Amino acid sequence: MRATTRTAYGFLTPYLLIFAAFWVWPIIYSFYLSFLSTRVQPWTFNPTFNWGRLIIDPAFFNAFKNTMIILVIQVPVMIALATLLAVLLNSHLLKARGIMRFAFFAPVVVGEVAYAAVFRLMFQADFGVINKLLALVGVAPISWSSNPTAAMALIITAVTWRWVGYNAIIILSGLQSIPEDVYEAATLDKVSKTRQFFFITLPLLRPIILVCVVLSVIGTMQLFAEPFLITNRGGPGGATETLGLFLYRQGFTVLNFGYASAVAYTIAAIAIVISVINFWLGRDPK
Amino acid sequence: MRPTLGCASLALVLGMTGGALAQSGEITIWSWDVAASSLQSTIEGFNAQYPDVTVTVEDLGNQQVFDRTLAGCAAGGSGLPDIISIENGEAEIFWNQFPDCFANLRDLGYTEEMASGFPDFKRTELEVGDVAYGMPWDSGPVAMFYRRDFYENAGVDPESITTWGDFIEAGQAIAEANPGVVMGQADFNGDTEWFRMLANEQGCGYFTGEGDAIAVNQPGCVAALEAVKEMADAGILVAGNWDERIQAIRAETVASQLFGGWYEGTIRSNAPEQEGLWGVYEMPSVTEDGPRAANLGGSALSITNTSDNKEAAWAYVNYTLGTNEGQVTMLRVFGLVPSLLSALDDPYVEEGQPFWGDQAIWVDILGTLDRVVPSRGTPFFGDAQAIIQATQTQYINGGFESAQAALDDAASQIALVTGLPIAE
Numbered sequence: 001m002r003a004t005t006r007t008a009y010g011f012l013t014p015y016l017l018i019f020a021a022f023w024v025w026p027i028i029y030s031f032y033l034s035f036l037s038t039r040v041q042p043w044t045f046n047p048t049f050n051w052g053r054l055i056i057d058p059a060f061f062n063a064f065k066n067t068m069i070i071l072v073i074q075v076p077v078m079i080a081l082a083t084l085l086a087v088l089l090n091s092h093l094l095k096a097r098g099i100m101r102f103a104f105f106a107p108v109v110v111g112e113v114a115y116a117a118v119f120r121l122m123f124q125a126d127f128g129v130i131n132k133l134l135a136l137v138g139v140a141p142i143s144w145s146s147n148p149t150a151a152m153a154l155i156i157t158a159v160t161w162r163w164v165g166y167n168a169i170i171i172l173s174g175l176q177s178i179p180e181d182v183y184e185a186a187t188l189d190k191v192s193k194t195r196q197f198f199f200i201t202l203p204l205l206r207p208i209i210l211v212c213v214v215l216s217v218i219g220t221m222q223l224f225a226e227p228f229l230i231t232n233r234g235g236p237g238g239a240t241e242t243l244g245l246f247l248y249r250q251g252f253t254v255l256n257f258g259y260a261s262a263v264a265y266t267i268a269a270i271a272i273v274i275s276v277i278n279f280w281l282g283r284d285p286k
Numbered sequence: 287m288r289p290t291l292g293c294a295s296l297a298l299v300l301g302m303t304g305g306a307l308a309q310s311g312e313i314t315i316w317s318w319d320v321a322a323s324s325l326q327s328t329i330e331g332f333n334a335q336y337p338d339v340t341v342t343v344e345d346l347g348n349q350q351v352f353d354r355t356l357a358g359c360a361a362g363g364s365g366l367p368d369i370i371s372i373e374n375g376e377a378e379i380f381w382n383q384f385p386d387c388f389a390n391l392r393d394l395g396y397t398e399e400m401a402s403g404f405p406d407f408k409r410t411e412l413e414v415g416d417v418a419y420g421m422p423w424d425s426g427p428v429a430m431f432y433r434r435d436f437y438e439n440a441g442v443d444p445e446s447i448t449t450w451g452d453f454i455e456a457g458q459a460i461a462e463a464n465p466g467v468v469m470g471q472a473d474f475n476g477d478t479e480w481f482r483m484l485a486n487e488q489g490c491g492y493f494t495g496e497g498d499a500i501a502v503n504q505p506g507c508v509a510a511l512e513a514v515k516e517m518a519d520a521g522i523l524v525a526g527n528w529d530e531r532i533q534a535i536r537a538e539t540v541a542s543q544l545f546g547g548w549y550e551g552t553i554r555s556n557a558p559e560q561e562g563l564w565g566v567y568e569m570p571s572v573t574e575d576g577p578r579a580a581n582l583g584g585s586a587l588s589i590t591n592t593s594d595n596k597e598a599a600w601a602y603v604n605y606t607l608g609t610n611e612g613q614v615t616m617l618r619v620f621g622l623v624p625s626l627l628s629a630l631d632d633p634y635v636e637e638g639q640p641f642w643g644d645q646a647i648w649v650d651i652l653g654t655l656d657r658v659v660p661s662r663g664t665p666f667f668g669d670a671q672a673i674i675q676a677t678q679t680q681y682i683n684g685g686f687e688s689a690q691a692a693l694d695d696a697a698s699q700i701a702l703v704t705g706l707p708i709a710e
Contacts, residue, residue, distance in 0.1 A: 039704070039705065040382060040665070041382065041383060041385065053702060053703070056702065057702065057703070058699060059672065059673065059676070059699070059703075062676070124530065125524070125525060125526075125530075126526075126530065126533075126534065126537075126539065127533065127537070143474075143524070143525050145474075145475040145525060145527070146474035146475045146525030146679075147683070148679060148680075148683060151475075231475065232475050232476040232527065233476060235475040235476045235675070235679075236474055236475045236476070236525075236675070236679045237675040237676035237677070237678055237679025237680065238672065238675065238676040238679070239676075239679060249668075249672065252353060252356060252357065253352075253353070253356075253668050253672075254379070254666075254668040254669050254672075255356060255360070255379060255383050255668075256669075
């Protein structure tokens with residue numbers, strides 16, 4: 001080894017030691033754990049115990065299904081809203097643009113626990129402001145926390161509220177990088193504003209929207225705080241339990257570390273598959 | 287009332303001898319809600335005997351205590367306080383997974399004679415062979431707490447409510463006579479407490495009494511789940527978690543609450559201005575002349591093995607749980623039902639309670655104790671609980687044809703997850 005390389009590794013050693021102890025070792029150890037039956041002491045080697053359960057566990061598939069529902073409904077709705085919002089925020093007609101942009105970005109700055117508490121209160125069945133407002137237009141009160149569909153709608157609403165502005169700001173930066181003369185040329189050719197949006201703005205925004213989609217998909221795969229805090233640990237009865245919550249429950253509520261490890265590896269595998277699909281969909285068409 | 291047990295008073299005497307040893311230092315306790323407040327209430331009496339011990343009670347909330355204790359035990363005991371409050375139903379997972387996390391109370395002076403001052407159904411989950419991991423604290427004989435005025439407005443006599451069918455009829459009449467008032471609330475979002483209370487009343491539980499088989503699809507549980515759905519469908523039982531139920535009590539929008547006896551203190555301390563408006567009656571049954579007693583919750587205190595001051599911690603635990611003085615203080619101030627049998631003979635139990643319209647509620651509530659069928663939590667309670675919650679939600683929302691089908695499905699899922707057989 002050359003002296004300079006040695007020096008470099010010397011400087012890196014403190015970090016590498018921490019990396020080995022807190023990243024590499026747990027990753028290897030949890031793989032080993034996934035082959036152990038950890039239901040009762042002492043733990044025993046039994047490769048089919050956790051993996052065999054995983055492929056037939058209805059609770060795991062429920063969590064997978066819930067995560068996919070959020071992925072398929074929430075992400076597209078949020079990205080569409082964010083794009084619309086970005087176009088509006090970019091409009092020359094808008095006054096006080098700086099304040100407006102900050103206002104829509106602000107939810108990200110709010111702590112998860114704080115906003116979850118406010119959402120719980122707003123969507124409280126008996127005294128919550130949302131049901132009171134619905135009552136004004138004649139809608140019967142909705143049990144946001146005990147009806148499975150309503151609870152899922154609540155989670156999707158909350159996550160969208162929190163992240164739509166953040167995505168809009170990213171898309172806005174993309175919008176501002178589109179040169180004005182493209183639109184001028186289109187206007188001279190008498191192309192309508194709507195057609196300009198669909199045939200100029202959207203195609204040119206494609207890479208930036210893809211970034212937003214990838215970030216949102218990753219966020220959804222890791223979704224934990226909202227169903228934990230707003231719908232009380234994925235309630236009612238697991239109706240909003242995500243893969244992250246399911247993993248947490250196996251690891252830290254029922255203390256089944258072996259099964260939790262198997263679940264963690266499966267989630268990682270799913271995330272890789274989805275990333276590859278994203279990458280494939282987002283590849284350059286040429 | 288329960289017959290006195292001679293050994294209970296013996297336990298008391300033995301407990302008092304600990305006072306001869308002067309203890310000092312600081313001890314910390316994790317607990318939740320009124321349980322935490324009641325531990326606070328015994329410090330004064332304890333400090334009269336042990337002036338040099340400083341006791342700090344931290345109210346973390348029920349779920350937080352469980353989560354942080356598991357995390358602490360998994361981390362070899364680091365970060366844990368000296369004493370931890372543990373719910374009986376959830377207790378076995380701790381001894382099962384972390385046999386070294388908690389001190390054996392036998393080594394600290396908790397003798398078999400003292401232990402025999404508590405009922406067996408409180409001890410089974412806390413002792414493994416010769417090791418006692420926890421000392422029984424309170425129990426939760428179920429009672430129906432109700433608003434006298436709301437019932438009177440509808441002309442409903444609580445004495446006439448003997449079945450859940452009667453309860454539904456009464457609920458509809460009460461909702462009609464008191465606009466904006468609902469008959470009862472259940473935590474349909476995050477718990478199954480109504481189902482568990484009704485199932486226990488019917489002699490059924492998630493697991494068999496020995497804890498070695500799954501019993502949740504037995505007839506008693508099926509009848510309980512059916513009754514819960516009927517009440518939900520009739521609109522007399524609506525969703526409300528712990529906090530929402532307290533809000534409803536304060537806002538005077540709920541006519542009854544079904545809970546363990548320990549809920550007495552929660553109502554009384556949260557709505558002191560409603561003195562005289564509340565009363566208590568026995569939970570109705572599924573059938574005419576069916577059983578009308580159940581237990582919900584009830585806890586124990588354990589001492590961690592990492593505690594620096596186990597002797598002082600034991601002195602506090604023994605004063606609070608092992609003496610009539612400690613136990614009756616908690617009953618008086620916060621309505622925690624003593625599981626120490628000798629405490630049940632305290633004159634306070636016989637007194638009419640002003641908040642409860644001078645009803646001698648403790649005579650009524652404690653009178654059900656010896657009819658309670660023991661129910662075992664087992665180390666798999668958390669697994670079963672999640673599955674039953676999901677099943678209950680699906681069943682109430684019409685996802686199963688019958689309660690039997692729902693619980694058969696739940697039983698097979700619990701079998702998959704725990705490896706236990708389904709009881710015949």
